[in-house]
Amino acid sequence: MKLRLTSAIFAGRSAAKLSRTCGYDGSSLPGMLARVFYPPALKELAAQVRRDIIVVSGTNGKTTTANMIAGVLLEAGFKVISNREGANMISGITTSFIMSSVISGKIDCDYAVIEADEASIPDVLNNLSPRVVVLTNFFRDQLDRYWEMEKVIGVIRDSLRGQNQATLVLNADDPLVAQFQDTTGLHSHFFGLAGNENTSKVNTQTREAKFCPFCGSALVYDYFHYGQLGAYSCPDCGFKRPSPQVEAIPLGMADGLSSFRLTCQGETVPRGIMEIQTQGLHNLYNALAAFTASKLVGIDVQTILSSLKKYRPAIGRAEKFKYGNKQAYLNLVKNPAGFNQGLRTLCEARGTKDVFIALNDNFADSRDVSWIWDVDFEMLGADHKHLKHFLCSGLRGEDMALRLKYAGVPAEKIAVNKDMRRAIKAALGGKAGATYIFATYTALRPVHKIVKSLVEKRDANDQGMSSVS
Amino acid sequence: MIRACHLYPDLLNLYGDRGNVMAFQKRCQWRNIPIQIINKSLGDTMDFSNYDFVFLGGGSDREQKLIAADLMKRRDQFEKAVENGLVVLAICGGYQLLGRYYATGDGRHIPGLAILDLYTRAGSARLVGNAVIEMKQAGAPVKVVGFENHSGHTFLGGVKPLGKVLYGKGNNGRDGLEGARYKNVFCSYLHGPLLPKNAGFTDTLIRLSLRRRGIDQDLKPLDDIFEERARTALLGRLGLKAN
Numbered sequence: 001m002k003l004r005l006t007s008a009i010f011a012g013r014s015a016a017k018l019s020r021t022c023g024y025d026g027s028s029l030p031g032m033l034a035r036v037f038y039p040p041a042l043k044e045l046a047a048q049v050r051r052d053i054i055v056v057s058g059t060n061g062k063t064t065t066a067n068m069i070a071g072v073l074l075e076a077g078f079k080v081i082s083n084r085e086g087a088n089m090i091s092g093i094t095t096s097f098i099m100s101s102v103i104s105g106k107i108d109c110d111y112a113v114i115e116a117d118e119a120s121i122p123d124v125l126n127n128l129s130p131r132v133v134v135l136t137n138f139f140r141d142q143l144d145r146y147w148e149m150e151k152v153i154g155v156i157r158d159s160l161r162g163q164n165q166a167t168l169v170l171n172a173d174d175p176l177v178a179q180f181q182d183t184t185g186l187h188s189h190f191f192g193l194a195g196n197e198n199t200s201k202v203n204t205q206t207r208e209a210k211f212c213p214f215c216g217s218a219l220v221y222d223y224f225h226y227g228q229l230g231a232y233s234c235p236d237c238g239f240k241r242p243s244p245q246v247e248a249i250p251l252g253m254a255d256g257l258s259s260f261r262l263t264c265q266g267e268t269v270p271r272g273i274m275e276i277q278t279q280g281l282h283n284l285y286n287a288l289a290a291f292t293a294s295k296l297v298g299i300d301v302q303t304i305l306s307s308l309k310k311y312r313p314a315i316g317r318a319e320k321f322k323y324g325n326k327q328a329y330l331n332l333v334k335n336p337a338g339f340n341q342g343l344r345t346l347c348e349a350r351g352t353k354d355v356f357i358a359l360n361d362n363f364a365d366s367r368d369v370s371w372i373w374d375v376d377f378e379m380l381g382a383d384h385k386h387l388k389h390f391l392c393s394g395l396r397g398e399d400m401a402l403r404l405k406y407a408g409v410p411a412e413k414i415a416v417n418k419d420m421r422r423a424i425k426a427a428l429g430g431k432a433g434a435t436y437i438f439a440t441y442t443a444l445r446p447v448h449k450i451v452k453s454l455v456e457k458r459d460a461n462d463q464g465m466s467s468v469s
Numbered sequence: 470m471i472r473a474c475h476l477y478p479d480l481l482n483l484y485g486d487r488g489n490v491m492a493f494q495k496r497c498q499w500r501n502i503p504i505q506i507i508n509k510s511l512g513d514t515m516d517f518s519n520y521d522f523v524f525l526g527g528g529s530d531r532e533q534k535l536i537a538a539d540l541m542k543r544r545d546q547f548e549k550a551v552e553n554g555l556v557v558l559a560i561c562g563g564y565q566l567l568g569r570y571y572a573t574g575d576g577r578h579i580p581g582l583a584i585l586d587l588y589t590r591a592g593s594a595r596l597v598g599n600a601v602i603e604m605k606q607a608g609a610p611v612k613v614v615g616f617e618n619h620s621g622h623t624f625l626g627g628v629k630p631l632g633k634v635l636y637g638k639g640n641n642g643r644d645g646l647e648g649a650r651y652k653n654v655f656c657s658y659l660h661g662p663l664l665p666k667n668a669g670f671t672d673t674l675i676r677l678s679l680r681r682r683g684i685d686q687d688l689k690p691l692d693d694i695f696e697e698r699a700r701t702a703l704l705g706r707l708g709l710k711a712n
Contacts, residue, residue: 140483148483148529210479211531367598368616370660373485395706398699402665405695406491416698 005045005105008038012098027087031094042090042127045097045107049081052297053112053128057121057156058136058177060338061286062088064278065136066115068290068311075307076299078110088117090124111297118152122159125166133160134169134293136285138176139208139227139337140371149176149208160184169293171285172244173229179213181242189296191288192244193281195231199223214239225281226344227337246292248274248284257309260284262291269301275309278318282341287311316444318345321455323428324462328435330451332444334365336374339438346436347379352386354430356423358394358443365440369396372403381408388432390414393423394443424450428458470503471678474520476563477528477536478508484618486526486560488662492671493522500689502679511539517550521678527562537566540582548584556677557654560663564649564656565589565621585651586626592641595620600637600659601709602647606669612712613667614703615659623658625649631657636707653677666703668696 012030019029034041046053056066070082083096093114101107116124125133135156140149153176160166161184168184171177172192181188201223208227212219212234224230233240248260251273258279262272276287287308294304313319316332333339346353361367380387381404390413392400397416404414417423424447427435439447475490490506497504509515517523528536540547551557559567568587570578581588600617603610613632622641630640631648639647640658648657655674657663664671672688679686701711 150529150531216531368484368618368660370485370488370616370662373488373491373662373665374482396702398695398702399666402695402699403488406488406495406665411692411695414695 004038005041006103008034008041009098009101009103009105011037012041012095013103016095016099027084027095028089028091029095030098031091031096034094034098035091042094042097044105045094045101046112046128048107049109049112051078051110052131053114054132054134054293054297055114055116055121055124055128055130056134056136056289056293057116057118058134058171059118059139059141059335061136061282061289062115063314064283064286064317065134065289065293066113067314068286068308069134069293070111070113071311072290072294072299072304072307073111073113073297075310076303079108081107081109081112081114083114088115089120090127093120093124093128118156121156125159125163129163130166132169132293132296133163133166134289135171135177135180136289137171137174137227137229137337139335140374141335141366156180157183160186167296169289169296171229171289172242173225173231173285175209175213175219175228175232175239175241178242179239182214182239189246189292190242190244191246191285191292192241192248193225193229193284193288194247194249195223196250198250199225199230212237212239226341229285246288246295248288250284253279258284264295272301272305274305276311277309278311278313280318280341280345282338283313283318315448316439318342319448321451323435323455324458326428326434328428328437328451328455330437330439330444330448333438333440336371336376339372339375342436342438343376343379347383349434351433352388352431354389354391354427354432354435355380355387356391356393356427356435356437357397357400358420358423358437358439358447359392359396359400360394360440360443361396362442365442369399372400375403377403377407377409380404384409384413386432387413389427389430391423391427392416393418393420394440420446421450421454425454428454470505471497471521471675471682472505472507472519473522473524473678474507474509474515474517476523476525476540477510477532479510480532480536481526481528481563483527483529484561484616484660485662486660489526489558489560489664490524492662492664492668493524493674496668496671496691497675499691502675511535515543515546517543517547517555518553520550520555521681522556522558522674525557525559525563525566527560527564533562533566537579537581540566541580544582544584547582551584551652551654554653554677554681556674556681558664558674559654559656560660561619561658564658565623567649567654567656568623569626571621585628585649585654585656587623587628587649588626589621589623590641592620592622594642596622596638596642596658598637599703599707600639600647601635601704601707602632602637602639602657602659603635604632604670606673610712611667611669612700612704612709613659613663613670614700615657615661615663615666617658618660619658623649631655635709653681666696666700668693 012034172190630646
């Protein structure tokens with residue numbers, strides 16, 4: 001048996017080497033091969049994790065949340081296995097374990113923090129038997145692949161039943177997530193954001209979950225944060241936002257840090273000020289999820305807070321660049337909720353802006369580009385004075401341009417350029433004070449590469465200029 | 470004044486279908502044609518004789534059921550308005566709902582509004598992907614583009630198809646037909662959404678809606694470069710000529 005695990009690891013590793021030589025990033029092939037050679041490979045490797053396995057799933061914020069948790073555990077001095085973004089299906093996850101093992105089939109780690117694609121959850125749970133499962137939120141995402149969200153939720157719910165070793169970490173503000181405590185019967189910890197002066201009584205965004213998941217009556221809201229996230233209750237069966245074990249109260253933003261006061265079980269946490277470097281409510285939720293999960297596995301509060309404060313966004317997660325003396329932000333956009341958050345951050349920032357959007361329609365992006373009509377680009381059209389130019393690119397750049405036109409952006413501000421490098425160069429070199437760059441999943445890496453190379457080139461030029469003067 | 474009714478915008482909002490209403494509204498406004506968008510949802514009073522254009526989209530299973538029950542109560546006045554020339558665009562779930570029934574996998578028949586003579590059967594294969602159909606607009610064949618995503622397979626009785634399939638699966642993946650047309654009712658499985666990229670079709674609906682108001686006029690041409698570019702880019706990718 002040991003021999004077979006060894007040969008599976010060997011096959012996987014050879015494949016990784018080979019596929020990297022051929023220029024692929026080698027994230028799923030090794031795992032796929034290992035599973036063919038020896039199906040229990042993942043299960044046996046995972047069983048060697050000394051402490052706990054934490055699985056993170058949901059629509060938005062998986063990568064950020066998983067990276068934050070892994071950061072906390074590393075800061076606490078543990079050895080951690082985690083999977084790279086984009087490798088969040090069963091083969092990619094297997095690859096991560098294989099690459100962390102030695103050829104004899106041994107792995108040396110305390111924790112595994114695994115981001116899992118929603119559709120892969122049944123397989124992942126079966127193989128990993130995690131101690132903690134974090135669910136971030138549920139929004140419509142790639143419906144041509146996942147069909148309706150309710151079906152996805154049903155699949156996850158069914159596969160969680162029977163995972164009695166698991167504790168759930170759930171977003172109290174999302175009724176679609178909060179329902180999991182009752183529908184699975186598993187022990188649950190909730191995190192949430194308290195109502196504050198920025199919350200609104202009404203919601204104009206396209207939102208999910210208008211109905212109580214238990215009795216079907218229309219949910220009523222005291223307030224909304226965004227999408228269906230807020231303080232909801234069902235007038236008929238009594239289902240309502242659970243009071244969260246970990247709750248944040250926003251304190252404001254200064255020097256690029258957003259800070260929050262934390263309460264646990266309704267009591268103020270001593271020295272419990274959480275500071276994070278990223279903008280936007282969605283990142284706060286990610287940090288809260290990471291805080292709750294880390295605390296659950298026994299990490300002390302100050303270690304968690306210190307690590308979260310140091311957290312730098314991953315590629316395309318509100319990633320900051322400096323182009324000359326101009327600020328540029330790169331955002332991955334996968335679905336209407338995430339895109340709306342990105343646009344809202346753009347609208348709230350001061351000064352003039354140029355905008356670049358790359359819209360692809362490959363399998364991982366959603367082959368159906370209809371979803372951009374559920375994004376509220378109207379907020380750009382309503383106040384486009386500060387928005388100088390919109391450059392649209394990607395396989396469906398024309399669709400993006402059309403969407404902006406119908407959102408009320410004047411046609412003369414919109415251009416389509418399928419040459420991605422030129423389009424990004426134009427957006428970075430525009431007259432506005434800042435550039436906002438948005439890319440769908442498969443456009444992210446090429447866009448990131450181009451932005452980086454343009455930024456470096458610009459820096460080199462600037463240095464060249466100054467040495468002359 | 471065109472009165473356009475968006476049915477259940479809060480519930481039937483899958484796949485960006487609200488873009489159809491946005492396109493209809495904008496293309497009226499750009500021509501200074503007064504238009505009022507009337508949003509109607511569960512339990513609201515509806516007066517179909519008073520509307521010129523009705524849009525009905527698709528939703529997930531649960532929403533679809535709620536809507537079917539709500540619309541059933543107004544079935545007769547809806548049908549009467551259709552017979553009198555009400556312009557309707559129904560997409561996906563809305564399309565199925567206008568038919569006689571939906572036959573589920575286990576053989577049950579869920580009744581529809583039976584305003585159009587067609588029925589839908591649950592299919593084993595989900596029909597998903599880019600789609601192109603050819604339909605007649607002002608007597609000339611025009612290629613209309615979109616994205617289909619449905620597991621129901623629809624079969625037409627005494628109604629005409631909206632167009633024939635040039636690319637994709639269409640109503641059922643078998644007979645080469647897509648959508649349905651009866652009087653001024655247009656049904657389709659195409660998302661995309663359908664109207665923004667197919668401006669000629671949108672204008673057909675606007676023209677018919679004006680006619681229902683008793684106004685027979687030529688529409689002022691608009692600059693459709695963005696619309697045409699989005700439509701022809703997809704046609705080009707699928708290896709089809711842009712008409």
